[in-house]
Ligand SMILES: NC(=O)c1ccc[n+]([C@@H]2O[C@H](COP(=O)([O-])OP(=O)(O)OC[C@H]3O[C@@H](n4cnc5c(N)ncnc54)[C@H](O)[C@@H]3O)[C@@H](O)[C@H]2O)c1
């Protein structure tokens with residue numbers, strides 16, 4: 333039987349990618365550092381996906397097992413797999429890269445056939461980033477083997493999967509919508525047949541379309557909601573003062589995306605409408621602290637707040653609401669989130685101006701810097 337390794341048995345791993353692979357006839361080995369999750373996967377060998385939407389349903393996923401991603405067994409698992417997917421978070425890719433490299437060396441020694449690696453993270457070029465990290469751990473022979481036999485394909489992955497309290501630790505609650513788009517030209521050994529995997533040769537456009545629309549609106553809804561003491565995304569987007577920034581911000585990034593990639597403007601408007609409806613899904617409890625997690629990552633130059641603002645600026649387009657959204661991120665003050673604590677400690681120590689400039693790359697007193705600073709001062713007075 334075909335084998336897939338899914339690094340990360342978390343929400344998107346179990347709730348989307350692992351499930352698609354299992355349904356496509358792969359035996360899916362979830363590799364994680366969470367011992368309890370791995371034990372449970374090996375005991376139960378199945379779990380349920382609860383579709384939490386207007387039409388509810390339950391899907392049972394079978395033919396799965398678990399493996400500690402930091403134990404010795406994972407190397408043999410990689411050596412005998414056809415596909416590796418990840419959903420561990422962009423910052424964790426560097427920790428799994430040496431393991432994937434060891435698995436590739438084992439495949440080379442065994443003369444194994446093609447393997448495809450697809451990092452399913454909210455990050456432009458996540459797989460290329462992982463590939464660089466993996467290559468840095470490969471021998472010269474390993475690099476040559478990988479060039480010929482290992483495909484590293486980027487992707488865009490979209491399904492809202494918040495933490496879920498089911499009867500079973502493994503069960504997961506998801507929205508009905510899902511979209512997984514994979515960079516076809518990078519795949520090796522032919523295209524795997526996986527229902528729900530779409531293929532494209534223009535991936536960057538689709539990754540940015542998703543990251544700069546859904547994740548942009550999501551993050552802004554989270555940070556503004558947090559400031560107002562609102563707990564969930566669906567409640568936050570219903571608040572007119574939040575929506576009146578989050579929605580135009582998605583329209584600003586939309587105008588930039590349409591211009592840059594020549595997307596159909598009417599189709600893109602529908603895409604934004606659909607996303608707003610997804611945020612409003614009352615059947616899913618998605619907390620603003622999940623969506624706002626790791627604000628420093630989200631404020632990165634290629635990520636969902638500053639990335640679309642820069643794209644709009646390059647194209648001579650408006651970006652006021654995107655910059656207001658970024659300002660709200662600088663006020664995200666949640667001690668349970670290490671990046672939020674780091675951000676707030678830096679603002680305390682250095683003052684907000686230098687931190688805004690350093691994190692965003694906007695020079696002091698530039699137009700975009702001044703707009704963030706003005707919004708920051710305005711929002712500060714709104715803090716719940
Ligand atoms: N949840 C969503 O709605 C969603 C949707 C699209 C994309 N994503 C992306 O998917 C990725 C994962 O998000 P999530 O929501 O599933 O997070 P999550 O926290 O639910 O899952 C991450 C999993 O990775 C595991 N992990 C951590 N370190 C590891 C390691 N060294 N080796 C193996 N596993 C390790 C964790 O134990 C956890 O089970 C992120 O990049 C996120 O942006 C999430």
Ligand SMILES: O=P(O)(O)OC[C@@H](O)[C@@H](O)[C@H](O)[C@H](O)CO
Nearest residue numbers: 454489490491492493547550623
């Ligand atoms: O996973 P993050 O932290 O990059 O972003 C939080 C959410 O916006 C994200 O997980 C969405 O739910 C997901 O991208 C929907 O496809």
